[in-house]
Amino acid sequence: ASPLYELDDAMGVVQHHDGVSGTSKQHVAYDYAKRIAGGMNKANSFVTDALRKLLLNSNEGVLDNLTYCLLNNETICTVSQEASREGSKEDIYVIVYNALAKERHEVVSLPIDSSSYDFVEKLGGEQSDWVPVKSSVLPNANYAQVIGAASDIMHFEAKDIPPLGASVFRVSRLEDEVLSSTSIPAVPRNLRRSVQNDM
């Protein structure tokens, strides 16, 4: 009956050596993927609900679209991409969960569809104080030709994520006058294209 069972079950099935080594027939490989995706979808809604209750003490109506970006590694995350497009008046909230039993520092990458610079803050000790963190936005080369991949990738520093715990970050749009003081724009230098392009 657990909402995590379907994922558990799928991972059990994929322990077959064909699943682990990728030596199955093609349609079997698709079946493994389908089972895992089904399990992940179930687990996603359960875990996001739990996180929302645990971290945000929220009642209904706050951060309803909290979701686990399954295709983050393919630079696709509809929630952050939509919220980052020009003209959007939304902030992006990111919950970074650390499953290790030790504190960790990581650079988290977030697919966004805007190269203008956003401002990242981490929710500090008190609910109300947000502390700026280092961030930068780099263009997504999308060498894997993924359809729907984000145009840019925001990287931000997630320090001191607690063991078996999570940190909350907020990404908001920078107003122009703040730009120069907070983050350094990436300087693309293509050694092969003309200087004009570099400008």
Add this chain to the structure above:
Amino acid sequence: GDEIVMSNDILSVTFDQSTGVITSITNLRDGITVNVEQQYGFYKSAFKDAPMNFVEDNDNFKGDGKCLPGYTDAEGDEYPWLVGSAENWQNSGAYIFRPTIDQKLHNLPPKRAQSVVVYNSGLVKEVHSVFGQGGWIKQIARLLPGKDFVEIEYIVGPVPIDDGGKEVVSKWTTSIASDGQFFTDSNGREFQKRKRGDHNVFGPDQPNSDEPVSGNYYPVNSIFIEDTVHSFGCVVDRSQGGASLTDGTLELMIQRRTLYDDARGVGEPLNETDIGITPNPPYDNAERLGEGVIVKGHHRMIVGKGGSGASKMRGIMDSVFSQPHVFVASAPSGTA
């Protein structure tokens, strides 16, 4: 100049600007520099163009792994690329990795990279390189603040299949005097010491070896070589095959595309073919097969002092194998 140098607080990495490959990695904290020759290449897959049904219902074609160099069939046709004979042949395929008889790693021509782009931001630094004819191998070398590894994001494919199949490899050549030894860990818990030619049957050191390459491949989640002065290794993001076929070298198989079934049970080539037929011969109707996928993966390359290979690898395994889980939401600005 003709070099690109990028660094973070722990590492400094030098690239050859014309080829886009890494030429040295320095661990600033340990005061260790390993000069490397980075390359991508492929082994050609061994195959015999026997039609599928012939293979399957003729048991003695299953072969027993013993191979004779070269092969000529009853009609006197030469199959120089094959390792084996009518009685003992074996295709490279899902279960079997078998390069052609030359056992040669074919470098990707041409040597100059198609393009090299550098991104230098206050947080993440990246060097993008596009290799080979057709640019089917691309690489983003990335340095992250506070991390003691160079993150190599490789993007491979679709792998061209004009030569009957490829086993694509990322290879690093250093001057480390590894003395025929390397260490692999495939369960994230315990390194095994590997000695080249261990199987007493395979290995370039064995004069009568027929499988010097595949016979020295082992399952890898992390792999390293070391001597008294340097250690050099890699933590992968998914299980791969890896080896150290000559002293000072490390190689990992990052993609395979084979056109033949190896008759070991799958009944299909490793070609994302969902129509399940095998071409005969492959060259003229390869286009009827699956288009081939583009895969993306990550290698984390680490440099350290001699004897520190295991602890260096072990030190980042947990965070590499258990990435942070990222949950995202949006709300009107200023709400929360």
